[in-house]
Amino acid sequence: MNSSRPVTIKDIARRFRCSPSTVSRALNDHPAINEDTRKNIQEYAKEVGYQRNEVSLSLLNKKTATLGVVVPTIGNYYETAVIEGLHTVLQPLGYTLNICVTNENYLLEKEYLSKLLSNRTEGIFLSVSQETYDAGYYEHLESVIQRKTPLIFIDREYEDFETSRATVDDYHGAFAAVEHLITIGYKNVAHLKGPNGLTVSEQRFKGYRDCLKKYDIAIREELIINTNFQVESAIVPTKRLLDLDSPPDAIFGVNDQVAIGAMRVILDRGLKIPGDIGIVGFDNSPISAYTYPSLTTISRPGRKIGMEASRLFLNQINASGDFAHESIVLPSELIIRESSLRIS
Amino acid sequence: MNSSRPVTIKDIARRFRCSPSTVSRALNDHPAINEDTRKNIQEYAKEVGYQRNEVSLSLLNKKTATLGVVVPTIGNYYETAVIEGLHTVLQPLGYTLNICVTNENYLLEKEYLSKLLSNRTEGIFLSVSQETYDAGYYEHLESVIQRKTPLIFIDREYEDFETSRATVDDYHGAFAAVEHLITIGYKNVAHLKGPNGLTVSEQRFKGYRDCLKKYDIAIREELIINTNFQVESAIVPTKRLLDLDSPPDAIFGVNDQVAIGAMRVILDRGLKIPGDIGIVGFDNSPISAYTYPSLTTISRPGRKIGMEASRLFLNQINASGDFAHESIVLPSELIIRESSLRIS
DNA sequence: ATATCGAATGCAAACGTTTGAAAAAATTTT
DNA sequence: AAAATTTTTTCAAACGTTTGCATTCGATAT
Numbered sequence: 019m020n021s022s023r024p025v026t027i028k029d030i031a032r033r034f035r036c037s038p039s040t041v042s043r044a045l046n047d048h049p050a051i052n053e054d055t056r057k058n059i060q061e062y063a064k065e066v067g068y069q070r071n072e073v074s075l076s077l078l079n080k081k082t083a084t085l086g087v088v089v090p091t092i093g094n095y096y097e098t099a100v101i102e103g104l105h106t107v108l109q110p111l112g113y114t115l116n117i118c119v120t121n122e123n124y125l126l127e128k129e130y131l132s133k134l135l136s137n138r139t140e141g142i143f144l145s146v147s148q149e150t151y152d153a154g155y156y157e158h159l160e161s162v163i164q165r166k167t168p169l170i171f172i173d174r175e176y177e178d179f180e181t182s183r184a185t186v187d188d189y190h191g192a193f194a195a196v197e198h199l200i201t202i203g204y205k206n207v208a209h210l211k212g213p214n215g216l217t218v219s220e221q222r223f224k225g226y227r228d229c230l231k232k233y234d235i236a237i238r239e240e241l242i243i244n245t246n247f248q249v250e251s252a253i254v255p256t257k258r259l260l261d262l263d264s265p266p267d268a269i270f271g272v273n274d275q276v277a278i279g280a281m282r283v284i285l286d287r288g289l290k291i292p293g294d295i296g297i298v299g300f301d302n303s304p305i306s307a308y309t310y311p312s313l314t315t316i317s318r319p320g321r322k323i324g325m326e327a328s329r330l331f332l333n334q335i336n337a338s339g340d341f342a343h344e345s346i347v348l349p350s351e352l353i354i355r356e357s358s359l360r361i362s
Numbered sequence: 363m364n365s366s367r368p369v370t371i372k373d374i375a376r377r378f379r380c381s382p383s384t385v386s387r388a389l390n391d392h393p394a395i396n397e398d399t400r401k402n403i404q405e406y407a408k409e410v411g412y413q414r415n416e417v418s419l420s421l422l423n424k425k426t427a428t429l430g431v432v433v434p435t436i437g438n439y440y441e442t443a444v445i446e447g448l449h450t451v452l453q454p455l456g457y458t459l460n461i462c463v464t465n466e467n468y469l470l471e472k473e474y475l476s477k478l479l480s481n482r483t484e485g486i487f488l489s490v491s492q493e494t495y496d497a498g499y500y501e502h503l504e505s506v507i508q509r510k511t512p513l514i515f516i517d518r519e520y521e522d523f524e525t526s527r528a529t530v531d532d533y534h535g536a537f538a539a540v541e542h543l544i545t546i547g548y549k550n551v552a553h554l555k556g557p558n559g560l561t562v563s564e565q566r567f568k569g570y571r572d573c574l575k576k577y578d579i580a581i582r583e584e585l586i587i588n589t590n591f592q593v594e595s596a597i598v599p600t601k602r603l604l605d606l607d608s609p610p611d612a613i614f615g616v617n618d619q620v621a622i623g624a625m626r627v628i629l630d631r632g633l634k635i636p637g638d639i640g641i642v643g644f645d646n647s648p649i650s651a652y653t654y655p656s657l658t659t660i661s662r663p664g665r666k667i668g669m670e671a672s673r674l675f676l677n678q679i680n681a682s683g684d685f686a687h688e689s690i691v692l693p694s695e696l697i698i699r700e701s702s703l704r705i706s
Numbered sequence: 707a708t709a710t711c712g713a714a715t716g717c718a719a720a721c722g723t724t725t726g727a728a729a730a731a732a733t734t735t736t
Numbered sequence: 737a738a739a740a741t742t743t744t745t746t747c748a749a750a751c752g753t754t755t756g757c758a759t760t761c762g763a764t765a766t
Contacts, residue, residue, distance in 0.1 A: 023509050024482075026752060031728045042754060067508045073426065075416045076753035077721045092445065098436050105463060114477060117461040119449060126453075133458060136416040138368075164411045166366055249652050250642040256731060275649070282652040307595050307618070308626040329642050362619075370722060386724060394746060418722035421751045479752050 025068045036057060045070070065360055076138065080336040085132035086142040086332070088118045088127060088215040090174070093245070095303040096320045097145075100172055103324020104143060108331075114142075124149035128158040135165055141331045151215050168334040169233065170327045174216055182330040184323050185189070186319035188218055188300075191316040191350030192225025195270050195298040197316070200233050202360055204296045208241035208259050210252055210280060212272040222272055222300065240316040241266050245276045252279030260287055267295055268358070274299035274306045274315055281357065300350075311356035319348050367414045372649040378403060389414070394534050410448055420482065421478040423469040429675070430478035430486040432462045432471060434518070437592070438619070440664045441489075444516055447668020448487060452675075457484075468493035470503040479509055485675045488519040495559050512678040513670050520675055526678060528671040528690040532562055532644075535660040535694030536569025539555070539642040544577050544695055548612035548640045548706055552585035552603050556597055565618055566644065587608050589620045596623030610638055612702070614631060618643035618650045619658055625653065625701065644694075653699035663692050 027045075031038045035131060036055070043051045044059035045068075076082045087104060089097050105115060116139065117341035118130040127147045134142055142162060150156075160168050161182075176190060199207050209226045212219030230237055240262060241254035254269065256279065259266055262332070269284075271277030277299030284295050290341035291297055291311050326346045334341060375382045387395045388403035389412075420426045429450060431516075433441050448459060460483065471491045477586070478486055486506060494500075500520060507525075517529035535685075543551050550654050554571045556563030567586070574581055584606060587599035591624040596615065600623065603610055615621030621643030628639050635641055635655050643650060648660035670690045678685060 024509060025698075027754095028752075033517055038753075039755080040715055042752095043715090046754085049715065055714080065483075067505055067507070069480050069509075071482065071752050072477075073417060073419075073482050074721085075418045075754080077415075077421055077751090078753055080721070082417065085587070092442050093439070095437070098442075101436065101463070114460065114462075116458065119445070136413050138417050140413065161413070162409055165368055165413075184431075249648055272630070276469070278500075279652050280591060281547055284707095285654045304593055305649060306623060308623050310626055310629050312626075320713080371724095372722075382723075383725080383747080384745060386722095387745090390724085394744065399744080415722050416753085419724080421721090421753095422723055424751070 022283065024071070026071070027068075028179065030059060030063060030066075030227065030282045033062065036266045040172070051233055052342025059194055060246055077143075080138070082138045082140060083112050083114070084116055084139050085331065086116045086139045086144075087119060087128070087173075088120060088130050088142060088144045089118050089312055090122045090145060091146045092117070093302065094273075094301075096173070096301055100324040100327070103321040103326075103350075104328050105324070106321070107328035109324050111332075120147040122148040123151060124155055128155075131158050131162060135167060136159060139171070141168040141335070143170045143172050143327055144333070145171070146175065148213055148216060151176075151217075160291045170330050170333050170334075172323060172327050174218060180343060182334060182343045183299075184327040184330060185217075186318050186323060187306075187347050187349050188221035189225045189228075191300065191318070191352075192222035192228045192270070194225075194350075194352045195300065195314075195316050196226050196229035197232075199270065199298060199358060200229070200235070200352065202296065202358060203257065204360075205235075206238070206241065206264070206266040207235075207268045207270055208243070208266035210245050210255055210269060210271045210276045211242055211312050213244065213246055219272060228269055229261075245253045245272060247273055247275060249275040249279040253283055256280040256283040260289075260334040269296065269297050271299045274301045274313060276310055277315070277357075281313070292356065292358050292360040296360060299357075307355065309357075314355045315352045315353050315357035317349070317353055322348055369407075369410045370415065371412075374403060374407060374410075377406065383422060383509075386466045393444070393665070397624065400481040403622075405535075406427040421576060423607070423621075426482045426484060427481050428458045428460055428674060430460045430474070430488075432464060432478075432488045433452075433516075434464050434466045434489060434491045436463055438645075438699060439457045440517070440645055440662055442663025444668040444671070447665040448672050449653050449668070450665070451669050455676075458669070465584065465705045466492040468499055472499075475502055475506060479505060479511060485512040485513065485514070485679070486516050487516050487671055487675070489515070490519065491664060492557055500548060508611035512675050514674050514678075516667060516671050518562060519560065519690075524687060526671075526674040526687045528559075528667050528674060530662050530667060531693050532565035533572075533690050535644065535662070535696075536566035537573045538569075538694075538696045539644065539658075539660050540573035541572050541576075542698065543612045543614065543640050543642060543702060544573070544579070544701060546640065548702075548704075549579075549607065550582070550585065550608035550610040550612055553611040554589050554599055554613060554615045555586055556588055557588060570614055581663060591600070591617055591619060591625040593619040596620040597627055600624040600627040600669065604628070608652075613639065613641050615641065615643045618645045619649045621657055621659070621701075622649075622653055625655075625657070631706070636700065636702050640704060643701075646697055651699065658699045658702035659697050659699055661695045663694070666692055670693050 027038045027041045031040045044056045120127040127150055169181045175183050211223050245251040269280050277297050281297055289295055299313045299315040302315045306313040306315045330344055371385045374385045385403055388400045414484050457679050458553045464471040471494055511526045526559050540551055561689050589595040625641055634638055643657050643659040646659045650657040650659045674688055
């Protein structure tokens with residue numbers, strides 16, 4: 019009962035006792051078609067709700083106007099901002115975005131990539147999943163390369179992989195965050211780190227570490243605890259930090275979620291923010307401006323990343339022979355709010 | 363220079379001096395193919411990275427295994443949870459989700475729907491955009507119906523439209539929220555309402571209104587102010603509420619974002635939550651458990667909605683003649699936290 | 707009346723794959 | 737060695753659309 023066969027050009031041709039070619043030309047306003055014929059056919063097509071089968075066109079032209087966006091999650095502000103940026107540039111050019119969520123799962127990522135290639139996707143924007151990263155897998159990317167489908171890394175990447183990429187300067191952002199805490203007078207800065215192995219985690223950690231070094235502050239391993247980016251994952255680590263004999267007087271969270279979780283624990287202990295403990299997050303998610311206290315954070319221009327990534331893709335497909343991969347690194351910016359503003 | 367033509371079955375056939383049929387059968391493990399032939403062909407195919415062209419298959423079988431998900435935004439927790447739910451059920455069945463974000467824009471919604479149909483999408487999950495709703499447009503849905511492509515409403519819907527739908531019981535959720543505030547002793551409950559016209563906004567508003575009625579509390583128009591669901595949009599309205607001669611002693615926000623924005627303004631004024639003012643949100647977004655104070659809210663099972671919507675879709679395509687549209691309304695649940703827990 | 711021209715339409719191939727039926731090749735049975 | 741049988745392969749059509757080239761059909765010019 020379902021799905022009555024869609025009207026095709028052939029159906030219309032039969033109806034008008036003419037050839038499919040004529041119908042096709044009529045519908046596309048080809049000049050060599052009689053005005054009356056054209057009008058009749060177009061009217062009838064509209065009446066019966068004809069809609070051209072893009073699948074057949076894709077096959078004919080080897081163009082699908084579809085792009086894949088493969089990300090570990092769309093639950094956070096950053097990813098959705100990136101997608102919005104991609105969308106802003108690419109939708110007007112007629113591209114459809116096929117958004118694939120891997121849930122940090124390597125097998126799913128692999129399957130999606132394979133599927134995208136099978137569907138003749140014209141380009142892929144990828145932020146690799148955690149599992150993929152952990153295991154160092156990258157064979158599944160080879161087929162993408164082999165097929166010369168443009169592959170653009172966004173956010174999470176393999177540093178030694180030969181493609182274009184658009185990322186945020188996590189290192190200097192983290193550095194600035196910690197430097198801000200230190201200049202304002204905090205002495206013992208802890209770090210709620212992201213999962214090991216991911217570039218974002220490691221770059222931010224490196225920024226943290228190098229900043230302490232710059233100010234000749236010894237790194238205390240017990241002040242560095244892992245989280246998984248989720249707000250819940252900050253709870254126990256923060257408690258552990260506060261229970262130390264010599265607890266930190268500031269915390270740099272790998273992202274806003276984690277920072278907000280930490281704030282909650284700190285406030286529950288009756289400590290003051292920023293009075294007793296200063297907090298800085300990362301991402302500048304919309305909520306960070308409205309927490310209590312509001313959260314000092316590092317802006318992370320997701321929308322811009324999406325737009326830059328789009329540009330990289332467009333460059334690549336328009337390249338005439340002399341194409342070289344490009345790496346865009348956008349600066350991140352310190353946004354000072356209440357959670358770190360101790361009047362010293 | 364870009365995109366070396368992908369290897370086709372014909373290429374392989376030429377290489378083995380056999381027909382495309384043989385190659386096709388060999389690759390699909392057809393029993394009527396000689397074991398050696400099969401092995402040779404499969405090996406070679408793997409070697410040259412053959413990947414079957416799903417576009418041609420789609421054309422042949424009139425099956426694309428693609429579903430459209432058209433939503434106004436993916437920036438909020440709820441939408442991403444719904445998508446996750448859809449994904450959970452449909453991905454294992456081989457479906458690809460094509461996620462389209464309309465940004466509340468009618469024209470974009472229309473374009474996406476048309477594109478999805480042209481691409482022979484096998485089903486569409488739709489949460490209509492605000493513009494669409496405001497203007498009462500629905501002609502663009504006619505072509506979907508005409509083509510008998512299953513259309514499932516998620517979240518935002520037209521009440522008098524003949525399709526399946528899976529929604530959350532906004533009305534009773536809102537009712538429970540307000541009743542909770544009243545039973546705990548709050549007398550003047552304000553409502554930060556969502557945009558006019560949207561079912562979600564109106565249902566929640568109705569729940570608010572009817573609950574007040576039940577407790578014989580007069581509705582004060584000045585306690586009802588519109589927002590656009592964003593945290594920022596709650597700031598000015600909340601200030602206006604607090605500036606009233608007789609300000610409210612509780613606020614029911616149309617969602618958690620708005621409630622969090624309101625909390626911020628209230629705390630800035632030096633008022634206590636829940637002591638002076640009680641707050642309830644809606645959505646049970648992950649952050650709501652970790653704000654300070656934590657936010658009483660109404661859970662909204664987005665994941666379940668996605669899974670139910672999937673079920674509705676599957677029912678529809680498997681229906682044998684006697685198919686009737688179904689409306690699923692999932693209950694929402696009051697989650698009591700600090701922001702409303704005044705010890706009376 | 708025939709050649710010439712222009713306008714309108716049709717033919718056929720192509721895109722990559724699958725599949726029922728027919729054909730060819732290899733094997734077994736008489 | 738011929739016939740019967742089985743195994744393996746090929747043929748051809750189909751999905752819906754576009755497009756260069758050929759064809760048809762009037763009309764105009766010779």
